[in-house]
Amino acid sequence: MVLHQFDYVFAIGIIFAFLDAWNIGANDVANSFATSVSSRSLTMMQAMMIATVMEFGGAVLVGSRVSDTIRNGIISTSKFTKEPAALMLGMMCALVGSSMWLTFATKMGMPVSTTHSIVGAIIGVGIATLGKDGVQWAYNDGKGVAGIVSAWFIAPAIAGGFAIIVFLITKYGVLERKRPLRAGFMMVPFYFAVTAGILTMVIVFKGAPSLDLDELSTGQVLGAIFGVAGSVVLLYGIFFLPFLYRKLELEDWQLKTWEIIYGPLLWRRGPVPPRPEGTAVVQDYYRGHKTKADLTTTRGAADDIEHAAAPQIDAQSSEDGVKRGSSEASPAEKNGEQTLEAHEQEALGPWYTPRNLFVKAKYYFFRGVDRDVVSEQNAIDSANFLAGDLDKMHAEVKHYDNKTEHLYSFLQVLTAATASFAHGSNDVSNAIGPLTTIYLVWDTNTIAKKAGVPIWILVFGGAAISIGLWTYGYNMMRQLGNRLTLHSPSRGFSMELGAAITVILASQLGLPISTTQCITGATVGVGFCSGTWKAVNWRMIAWIYLGWFITMPVAGIISGCLMGIIINAPRWSGVAA
Incomplete structure (x- = not known):
């Protein structure tokens, strides 16, 4: 029986579920692609196109199982059996509380955990309706509050551990070798196989409900994983290896990216013509980042100039807080971003x-x-307390062979796509879990102990995430990346693979962990591999943790107060005679 008298609750739930999912895309997109963009392995346009496909695919293909945990694990839905509509209202308030806090945090540039936000909002609703005993505080097989909170502390450590292992293997097995490029050619097929196997695992391990893969046997699952991994290695040998060898080893400056489709024919191509002076084979991935020697020389010269003559231009404070001379261009103009005013001139x-x-x-x-x-x-960091001394922090990180770094840029794209797929599968539950409850109660007036998530809700959530990351994801990208530690393709690959492994394992266990914490832990772990704690921006790490700590209580207070006001409000019964 459809509860048409509560159509408005369903409608409001859809609106705020979209806003919640939009913020997931806008706030969390940096978790998957900030490293790739910051290391220059991908442009923003390339990152957004890949992210749109992978986020949407992850949400639709494997998002169902995690959504079930959010819906049923935190508060006991059985206590709403006599009043199913009250559960509808509670989930609506949870979406309002979560989305409002995420909107504020995203606008302020605070990379908070969207998982924390929805969990806190649902806890607030549970306390407002059922009291503190209405919330499942215990571990509850990893699905209660204690289980989720414990994962928040464990996840960064696990992700950091995986990232450290991957980077140390890369560092001593490839980057520190006398011939790093040759060692890279030997190591990369292994990494391609591992990453492809992980991505396959998230689709077929225990089955993706919307693809009806739950019936696959263990042998079939393992066959699919190793089959895909082997196929990717074969494709690497046929297409990538000849392309990369000619590009990097032979330094063919005329070779275009699309020519990778020639595959084995590239082995038979003639000798490379002389390279014109000033022509680069690959881009400089460390461009703009100084070594210790560069920093000492630059700052020594700057001190001499400062003592020789005082600045004659008065500084002005811009709207974004960056001080610059009156004759300087705006940050948007400096960065090549065209403003609305420039467009309107057309x-x-x-x-x-x-x-x-x-x-x-x-x-x-x-x-x-x-x-x-x-x-x-x-540009933002030049006047930002949280940034600290970025040049000094980056100088603590060793620069490796640029051609070898380019080799890892291809791997980083693959790991970024894997991480994005995992992000879509894990974080879509934050928005569609409450929406699924609203829809099922509205449609049936009952609370089912077990019910599948409708495909249209998965598509709705995946689309909203994609729109959010496409329109406002850049704001979080510029808050992370090189602001945490110096990024390069080899380091970014290690960070992303470590975080992706952790998120995928959690997704298969039905545990909604925070992808923000995974990538943060992986970033810190790789930063430590530089051999000093000075290679990590601890001010920014502290700022991120502050956001995590206040997210749950703030979202819970908003949703709990809203729910309490509604259920305890006086009812108008009409004008007295």
């Missing part, structure tokens, strides 16, 4: 003409991807 005639509407639509659609995030990180 307009001719009234604003409602098709051409002018197209100009504005193009600006708003691409403003989130038409940015140089690495430059923005440096």
Whole structure:
């Protein structure tokens, strides 16, 4: 029996579930792609296109199982059996509380955990309706509050451990060798196989409900994992190896990326013509990052100039807090970002003409991807207390062979895609779990102990996440990345693979951990591999942890107060005679 009298609760739930999922994309997208963009392995446009496909795919294919944990594990739904509509209302308030806090945090540039937010919001609803005893505080097979909280502390350590292992193998097995490029050619197939196997595992291990893979036997699952891993290694040998060998070993400066499709034919291509002066084979992944020697020389010269003559230009404070001379360009202009005013200068005639509407639509659609995030990180950091001395921190990190780093940029794209898929599978539950409860109660007026998540809800959540990361994901990307420690393709690959392994394991166990904590733990772990704690920005780490600590209580207070006000409000019964 459909509860049409509560259509408005269902409608409000859909609106705030979309806002919650939008914020998941806008806030958490940096977890998967900040490392790739910060190390220059991917441009913003490339990152967003890959992320859209992988986030949506992860949400739709394997998001169902984790959503079930969020819906049933934190508060006991059996206590709402006599009043199913009250559970609808509670989940609506939880979505309001979670999405409102996430919107504020995202706007303020605070990379908080979206998992923390929805858990705190549901706890607030449980206390408002059932009291403190209505919340499952115990471990509850990893699904209660204690189980989830314990995962928040354990996950960063596990992710950091995996990342350290991967990077140390890479460091001493490849980067520190006398011929690192040759060692890289030998190691990369192994990494391709491992990463491909992990991505396959998340799809078939215990089955993806929406693909009806639950019936696969253990042998079939293992066959699929090793089969895909072997196929990827075969593709590497046929297409990637000849391309990379000619590009990096022979330094073919004329070779284009699309020519990878020639595969074995590249072995038979003629000798490489002389390279023109000033032509680079690959980009400099350490561009703009100084070594200790560079930093000493640069700052010594700057001190001499400062003592020789005082600055003559008065500094002005801009709206974003960065001090600059009156003759300087804005940060947007410096970073190559075209402002709305610049777009409006292209307009001719009234604003409602098709051409002018197209100009504005193009600006708003691409403003989130038409940015140089690495430059923005440096521009923001110049007057930001949390940034500290980035040049000094980056100087603590050793620079490795640039061509070998390029070899790992391909792996980093694969690991970023894997991490993005895992993120979609894990974090979509934060928004669609409460929405699924609202829908099922509205549609049946009952509370089922076990019910599958409708496919349209998974698609809805995946689409909202993709829209969020496409339109505002850049804001979080510039808060992380090189602001935590110096990134390069080899380091970013290790961070992403360590975090992805942790998130995927949690997803298969039905435990909604925080992807933010996983990538943070992995980043700190790789930073430690530089041999000094000075290679990590501890101010930013402390800021991130502060956001985690206050997220649960703030979201819980918002949702709990809203639920308490509604259920205890006086009811209007009409005008007395």
